[in-house]
Amino acid sequence: MGIRVQNLVKQFGPLRVVDDVSFEVRPGELVALLGPSGGGKSTVLRMIAGLETADSGQVWLDGERVDHLHARDRQVGFVFQHYALFRHMTVADNIAFGLSVRDVPAAEQRARVAALLDVMGLRGLGDRMPAQLSGGQRQRVALARALAPRPKLLLLDEPFGAVDAKVREELRRWLRALHDEVHTTSIFVTHDQEEAFAIADRVMIISAGRLEQAGSPVEILDEPATEFVARFVGDVNVLTGTVRDGSVHVGRLSAGPGALPQDLPPDSTAVHMVVRAYDLKFWRDDSGPATVRRVMTLGDRVRVEALLDGAGDPGAGSPGAGETAEGAPIFAQFPRRSSLLSGIEAGSRIAVEITRARVWPIGAAR
Amino acid sequence: MHSARRRRPTGAARVIFVLLCGWLTLLLLVPLAALVVTVARSFSAVVAALTAAEALDALLLSVSVAVACIVLNGIFGVTGALVLIRHRFRARRLLDALVDLPLALSPVMTGLGFLLLYGRSGALRPLLDAAGVQVAFAWPSVLLATLFVTLPFTLREVALVLEEIGDSAEQAAATLGATAWQTFWRVTLPDIRGGLVVGTTLTAARALGEFGAVLVVGGSVANRTQTATTFIHAAIEERQEAAAYGMALLLAATAIGLLFLLQRDRK
Numbered sequence: 001m002g003i004r005v006q007n008l009v010k011q012f013g014p015l016r017v018v019d020d021v022s023f024e025v026r027p028g029e030l031v032a033l034l035g036p037s038g039g040g041k042s043t044v045l046r047m048i049a050g051l052e053t054a055d056s057g058q059v060w061l062d063g064e065r066v067d068h069l070h071a072r073d074r075q076v077g078f079v080f081q082h083y084a085l086f087r088h089m090t091v092a093d094n095i096a097f098g099l100s101v102r103d104v105p106a107a108e109q110r111a112r113v114a115a116l117l118d119v120m121g122l123r124g125l126g127d128r129m130p131a132q133l134s135g136g137q138r139q140r141v142a143l144a145r146a147l148a149p150r151p152k153l154l155l156l157d158e159p160f161g162a163v164d165a166k167v168r169e170e171l172r173r174w175l176r177a178l179h180d181e182v183h184t185t186s187i188f189v190t191h192d193q194e195e196a197f198a199i200a201d202r203v204m205i206i207s208a209g210r211l212e213q214a215g216s217p218v219e220i221l222d223e224p225a226t227e228f229v230a231r232f233v234g235d236v237n238v239l240t241g242t243v244r245d246g247s248v249h250v251g252r253l254s255a256g257p258g259a260l261p262q263d264l265p266p267d268s269t270a271v272h273m274v275v276r277a278y279d280l281k282f283w284r285d286d287s288g289p290a291t292v293r294r295v296m297t298l299g300d301r302v303r304v305e306a307l308l309d310g311a312g313d314p315g316a317g318s319p320g321a322g323e324t325a326e327g328a329p330i331f332a333q334f335p336r337r338s339s340l341l342s343g344i345e346a347g348s349r350i351a352v353e354i355t356r357a358r359v360w361p362i363g364a365a366r
Numbered sequence: 367m368h369s370a371r372r373r374r375p376t377g378a379a380r381v382i383f384v385l386l387c388g389w390l391t392l393l394l395l396v397p398l399a400a401l402v403v404t405v406a407r408s409f410s411a412v413v414a415a416l417t418a419a420e421a422l423d424a425l426l427l428s429v430s431v432a433v434a435c436i437v438l439n440g441i442f443g444v445t446g447a448l449v450l451i452r453h454r455f456r457a458r459r460l461l462d463a464l465v466d467l468p469l470a471l472s473p474v475m476t477g478l479g480f481l482l483l484y485g486r487s488g489a490l491r492p493l494l495d496a497a498g499v500q501v502a503f504a505w506p507s508v509l510l511a512t513l514f515v516t517l518p519f520t521l522r523e524v525a526l527v528l529e530e531i532g533d534s535a536e537q538a539a540a541t542l543g544a545t546a547w548q549t550f551w552r553v554t555l556p557d558i559r560g561g562l563v564v565g566t567t568l569t570a571a572r573a574l575g576e577f578g579a580v581l582v583v584g585g586s587v588a589n590r591t592q593t594a595t596t597f598i599h600a601a602i603e604e605r606q607e608a609a610a611y612g613m614a615l616l617l618a619a620t621a622i623g624l625l626f627l628l629q630r631d632r633k
Contacts (some may be wrong), residue, residue, distance in 0.1 A: 049535050071540040076540040084534035088556040097552075098542035142538075149543060 008057035019209035032200035077146030092126035132265035156188035191249035281330035284343035415609035424597035443520030477582025511579035520565030527561035
């Protein structure tokens with residue numbers, strides 16, 4: 001079942017937490033709303049569910065306008081970050097709640113609860129109380145409870161925020177598998193990029209109440225629509241440079257046309273060049289423009305941090321993160337056994353090649 | 367629960383413990399024991415005094431008023447707490463402060479206020495006379511005064527719990543299709559049950575023990591507006607010691623019984 005959100009606006013006092021957000025979710029899609037905390041993602045979700053009233057804008061479910069409907073009449077399942085289970089009810093009664101308030105026959109309720117306990121890997125826990133379950137189990141009960149009345153749409157607000165890292169990983173994979181099985185159109189809110197990219201068919205980046213970009217994980221990573229998205233997603237270097245002859249120059253380092261987008265700003269424009277950690281190459285070269293500061297082995301990858309000579313001129317506008325007068329820090333990641341790593345250690349001089357970068361004029365409107 | 371982390375008492379802790387026990391003995395146990403001993407000494411006289419019509423009527427009025435307060439405060443306390451905690455409106459802060467007023471006001475003053483309204487030359491007197499209802503120096507005034515002094519207990523206790531549990535379970539119920547009514551009975555009420563029990567116990571204890579307000583508005587008329595507490599007062603005045611001590615011990619025992627019930631419920 002599809003959903004369309006149109007020009008949603010929500011103001012809390014002087015703060016416009018949701019600022020003219022519009023998007024569409026196709027039937028059966030699993031979409032992530034990703035963005036920094038406090039950016040308005042949860043408010044969007046709560047307005048779709050009817051837990052919050054929009055100041056203006058519309059919500060369409062299945063071609064039918066629902067924003068005037070009470071939450072109970074929207075047939076939208078909602079999973080809360082802190083589970084919000086009914087503490088005094090057993091797991092089975094929690095799951096059956098949405099059926100029993102609609103007077104579904106008891107036998108049917110029992111069958112549905114049993115089926116859901118099975119799907120959720122909660123078999124045998126139906127008689128437990130929520131307090132007797134682990135965090136991961138509780139969240140699965142909350143999910144089963146939301147799915148029991150067969151909602152048109154499933155909304156999950158930071159669903160794995162309250163469980164520890166290992167369980168979170170497991171729940172993610174499991175949510176994706178579940179979605180592939182039941183195909184309920186779903187939207188989940190997260191501030192964790194890895195989570196969004198790992199699970200979602202499509203990701204919507206929301207910041208400061210605005211929808212910055214909507215697209216597949218690959219589109220978001222490779223074709224960021226705004227500087228915010230480019231900087232927010234992934235591990236990035238932000239370098240301050242100048243455009244000259246179709247290249248961007250940062251001190252002695254330059255990125256050539258092959259690595260840059262075609263629509264480059266005119267010559268001598270000061271720009272922020274955003275380069276992902278895996279779009280950089282380092283190799284040992286004593287006449288190179290940078291010095292290695294640290295080499296860190298992170299499991300299957302190695303992270304190399306270096307300082308780029310003569311870059312980071314504060315006169316060029318707002319500096320990139322950590323820029324100083326001595327140079328700009330840059331870092332790259334390599335596979336553990338990469339041949340590029342030979343001779344690279346703290347203090348060695350290196351050559352730097354930028355293989356792919358995005359460029360935004362400094363001070364331009366986003 | 368955390369007994370493993372409990373430390374062995376230090377010397378200072380022991381001294382404080384002994385002082386505390388002495389303090390409690392002096393304030394609670396000695397007067398209570400004196401009461402018990404006195405009553406035991408003249409047991410048959412006490413039984414006779416307490417089974418007299420006057421004593422029974424006073425007890426009946428006290429208990430009926432307490433029960434009425436529990437029921438009415440239960441209803442208004444829960445709805446009031448829901449309104450105060452779950453809604454944001456302009457006069458909320460003012461209302462919130464007003465709820466505590468009965469705790470701050472002296473009951474005698476409260477009684478006087480009621481008299482100004484319902485008494486011989488009270489503001490509402492013409493209206494009440496026209497309707498043929500007597501409030502002052504009749505049981506309705508006793509009920510009204512007791513309702514006033516017990517107003518905060520249930521409301522406050524329930525509000526505390528409501529605030530603590532938050533509203534996400536109620537929101538979950540709404541997204542699952544529950545009506546406001548269903549949500550209240552199946553989700554909210556079981557959650558606030560603990561607060562309701564505490565509030566009810568405090569209400570009962572306070573209603574049975576109220577003295578100043580009911581004396582002023584009711585006038586302690588035997589068989590009509592005399593409550594258990596004003597009965598004790600009258601008995602002392604008339605040097606009916608057996609009746610006074612007997613009723614006092616009965617009230618004390620009831621209060622202790624209520625507190626024990628409360629402790630059991632907390633576990």
